[in-house]
Amino acid sequence: GAVVSQHPSWVICKSGTSVKIECRSLDFQATTMFWYRQFPKQSLMLMATSNEGSKATYEQGVEKDKFLINHASLTLSTLTVTSAHPEDSSFYICSAPWKAGVGYTFGSGTRLTVV
């Protein structure tokens, strides 16, 4: 139980274009979704927290206008990287808490490469 499906698993886009990453909770309702960014050989850094039906909360230093997060339903949260640049190339992972935060389930990640 508690599976989060993340798509796409990898994407290559041209500089200046936008890319949308989706995370769907398959067998539970994800009222909260965490979005992380991971640079090579580094830890996961929390970018933002999305809550269904409300605005996302961004961590300090994360550009809200560049990383648009939408959590319109209890089973879908999306991250859109707008006007992507090579420095946005990274591994993005979503995660949803369940069982009142005792458990967390992670998506399989999206490798974004901006050329």
Place this chain on the structure above:
Amino acid sequence: AQSVTQLGSHVSVSEGALVLLRCNYSSSVPPYLFWYVQYPNKGLQLLLKYTSAATLVKGINGFEAEFKKSETSFHLTKPSAHMSDAAEYFCAVRTPGTASKLTFGTGTRLQVTL
């Protein structure tokens, strides 16, 4: 604020040898602690978690960890390493009662040699 420190960014062991990955935490209240494993270009898989029950926690793939409050530690061990254990391991802490955020350590890359 809670935090975790993983000592050793890279650990190398021989196949069949003991695996010990260190994690120390800082939290003002009793924490929930987690160990995750990550294979290249994959998401995180939960190995085990401590949520204030038994201090010795057994997880998947033969891993276990012991919560030691006096040492503020939650080290991960496995008696006998297997080649398939080679991966990145992350310790994480969540402080009960907060907005369920997880704070991750910097990770330890485990290498298993023949």
